[in-house]
Amino acid sequence: MMAGAVFFWSCEEDIALLGYKADERFGVHYWEIPLESSLLLIDSIRTSNLAQETHRLMMGRYTDDQLGVVTTGAYTQYYRNGTVPDSLALSTFDSISLHLAYDLYYYGFHDVTSQEIAVYELEEELDNVLATNPLYYNNSVKQLGAQVGTKTFAVDPVIFDDIIENEIDTTLTLSIPLDPAFGQRIFDSAVNADGATTEEDSTYLKLDKFVKEFKGISIQSVQGDKVFGIDPRNSESKIVVHFHLNNKRDSLVLSFGNLSGFSTIASDKTGSDVEGLENYYEDFDPVSGNRYLQNGVGIVTRVDLTNFLTYASSDTIPAMIINSAELFIDGVSATAKGQPLPTATILRVLGDDNTFRSVETLEDTTTVTSYNQTLSSSFAVLDDFQRGDQFILSYDEEKHTYNGFMTLFLQELYKKRNTGPLLTSLAIFPVTPAIGKTVNRSNFHKDNIKLRVYFTVPTNNTIE
Numbered sequence: 322m323m324a325g326a327v328f329f330w331s332c333e334e335d336i337a338l339l340g341y342k343a344d345e346r347f348g349v350h351y352w353e354i355p356l357e358s359s360l361l362l363i364d365s366i367r368t369s370n371l372a373q374e375t376h377r378l379m380m381g382r383y384t385d386d387q388l389g390v391v392t393t394g395a396y397t398q399y400y401r402n403g404t405v406p407d408s409l410a411l412s413t414f415d416s417i418s419l420h421l422a423y424d425l426y427y428y429g430f431h432d433v434t435s436q437e438i439a440v441y442e443l444e445e446e447l448d449n450v451l452a453t454n455p456l457y458y459n460n461s462v463k464q465l466g467a468q469v470g471t472k473t474f475a476v477d478p479v480i481f482d483d484i485i486e487n488e489i490d491t492t493l494t495l496s497i498p499l500d501p502a503f504g505q506r507i508f509d510s511a512v513n514a515d516g517a518t519t520e521e522d523s524t525y526l527k528l529d530k531f532v533k534e535f536k537g538i539s540i541q542s543v544q545g546d547k548v549f550g551i552d553p554r555n556s557e558s559k560i561v562v563h564f565h566l567n568n569k570r571d572s573l574v575l576s577f578g579n580l581s582g583f584s585t586i587a588s589d590k591t592g593s594d595v596e597g598l599e600n601y602y603e604d605f606d607p608v609s610g611n612r613y614l615q616n617g618v619g620i621v622t623r624v625d626l627t628n629f630l631t632y633a634s635s636d637t638i639p640a641m642i643i644n645s646a647e648l649f650i651d652g653v654s655a656t657a658k659g660q661p662l663p664t665a666t667i668l669r670v671l672g673d674d675n676t677f678r679s680v681e682t683l684e685d686t687t688t689v690t691s692y693n694q695t696l697s698s699s700f701a702v703l704d705d706f707q708r709g710d711q712f713i714l715s716y717d718e719e720k721h722t723y724n725g726f727m728t729l730f731l732q733e734l735y736k737k738r739n740t741g742p743l744l745t746s747l748a749i750f751p752v753t754p755a756i757g758k759t760v761n762r763s764n765f766h767k768d769n770i771k772l773r774v775y776f777t778v779p780t781n782n783t784i785e
Contacts (some may be wrong), residue, residue: 332561349644353633354772356725357710358612359604360595361675361748366619366757369583370553378756379584379617380421380438380540383429387611389593391618391760393548395540396463397582398447398532400561401525404571405514405634412512412566417504419470419497419538422557425481425770426550428760431659433477440470440497443536447581465539469500470615477547478659494557501677504562507535511562511573531688537581547659548760553577586617586760596621602675610767614663614751617760621772623671626745629731629772630738638778646731648714650723653765663751666714670700671746678744688742697731702730702747714749716763722764723749731774 370376378395385391406412408669419440444466473493473765484491507525514525522695524530540551540561552558554577562573590596595613598605612622633641648668656662677698680686689696695703702712705726714725737743 322496329333330385341396341400349775349777352632352774354628354774355768356628356770356772358767358770359597359606359623360613361604361621361623362598362601363619363677363748364601366586367615368586368757369581370579375755375758376552376554376579376582377424377584378540378553378582379586379758379760380542380551381429381436381545381547382542383546383760385588385593385762387594388613388615388618388620389588389590389595389763391543391586391588393583393587393760394615395551396443396447396537396540396585397539397553397577398580399535399577400528400580401511402559402574402576402578403462405511405525406571408566410512412564412571414501414505414508415563415570416501417499417562419499419509419559420557420561421474421497421551422496422555423481423493424550424552424555425485425493426754426759427476427478427481427547428661429545429547429659431478431657433475434546435473435475436547436549437471437473437543438497438545439468439541439543440472440499441468441539441541442466442503443539446532446536458598463537463539465541465742466536467500467503469503469538470497471543472497476547477594478547481769486523492555492557507560507575508562508573510534518719538597546568550758553582554579584758586757588618604675606767610772611764612767613762614666614749614766615760616663616751616754616756616758617764621751622749623675624747624749625769626731626734626747626772627644629774630743630745631733633735633738635654641735641776641778643728643732643735643774643776645726645729645773645775647724647726649771649773650714650765650769651721652769653716653721653723655721656763661754661761663753663755663761664716665677666749666751667712668702668727668747669750670702670744671721672695672698673746675746677748688744691737691742692730692733692744695733696744700744700759701750702727704767705729711752717729731772748756 333354378397380395382392443463445464459710503539510525514523558577560575564571593609594607594609613620672678680698689698697703706710706711712725714723714729716723
């Protein structure tokens with residue numbers, strides 16, 4: 322097995338790089354070890370917006386030639402921005418409109434094509450994400466009520482690219498006229514507030530009362546080939562209720578701000594390479610042999626380090642020092658413009674049931690500690706050089722590779738090969754751009770996932 326899968330080099334150049342050229346007491350060797358892998362479908366990718374992170378709502382859809390149709394939908398509360406104007410009761414309602422500020426994230430075809438969305442009132446109140454459980458991509462769908470608006474539009478992605486590349490200070494928005502009956506209800510609520518004795522008496526003035534009557538809106542894709550990011554905290558993202566008094570036009574503004582908001586991300590895998598990948602945390606191996614990372618629909622690649630332990634068993638190598646251990650993935654498929662890849666991932670340790678390990682018991686704490694600070698408390702592998710940082714598997718756009726060094730962690734694994742605990746099952750988990758806030762995807766073949774290991778052994782320990 323080793324003769325067929327493990328390759329050794331001891332060329333002078335490699336030895337010189339490691340600093341052992343002049344020392345005959347050591348032998349320096351190089352292994353390239355293929356790793357077993359599979360796909361996993363994970364749940365609980367949080368999309369709800371919290372402080373100090375990317376605040377984004379996503380809307381739209383696209384067809385992925387490998388993963389099927391990916392559809393996103395935005396859910397958000399809204400609330401008044403400002404006080405009630407004087408003499409509002411004497412005014413007349415005119416119209417209502419929804420304005421959405423793009424945050425310039427998009428994913429899909431780079432051509433100018435037609436998109437269609439629909440806006441709905443919600444019949445189910447949104448939870449406060451700061452006080453309750455987070456809202457996730459796959460299990461937080463709320464009951465839609467009446468449709469209050471539609472919009473067919475086209476956006477040129479070249480404009481998005483130009484604004485980003487040239488750092489142009491501008492905001493692109495999408496305006497959607499809404500149902501007048503919906504606007505009249507909000508207007509009437511504000512009119513009633515004008516005569517309220519205290520703020521506590523008014524639905525319009527009191528947030529907890531307002532969100533019980535006006536539970537929020539949802540923006541859903543009808544058809545299209547792109548996913549767009551919306552910035553709910555931008556002042557241009559708002560609902561505007563237009564009215565007039567004595568031929569003077571005015572408006573009420575309701576914003577989304579830091580209110581409850583999240584996105585749902587769904588995928589129809591029918592006819593795709595991953596058709597049949599439906600059960601969470603079960604190993605899946607498509608016929609193509611492809612492996613994927615996807616930031617939105619919960620598809621990650623699981624890798625297993627058992628092959629390393631087989632080759633580095635005590636019968637084969639009684640003692641060794643790992644000088645360099647690189648997790649390397651080559652042959653990452655190039656993607657079309659407008660469909661970027663995840664550019665950075667981390668490694669998260671999996672349990673026997675393929676779920677992410679976390680510190681929940683004293684035994685978990687002992688396990689983390691026993692790995693000599695090569696794991697974070699969340700069971701993520703730490704970086705070789707700065708142990709307070711997580712290990713990063715980075716994408717090289719020119720070489721079409723992912724790679725990162727995990728020398729310290731692999732040395733710990735080798736030390737525990739006879740005593741345990743052996744943490745050999747890891748998930749490649751995308752972190753840049755933010756998972757749950759994007760739908761970026763990459764793919765590569767399972768044969769391209771390898772460990773590159775340089776190690777030294779005393780010369781009296783020979784390797785057959």
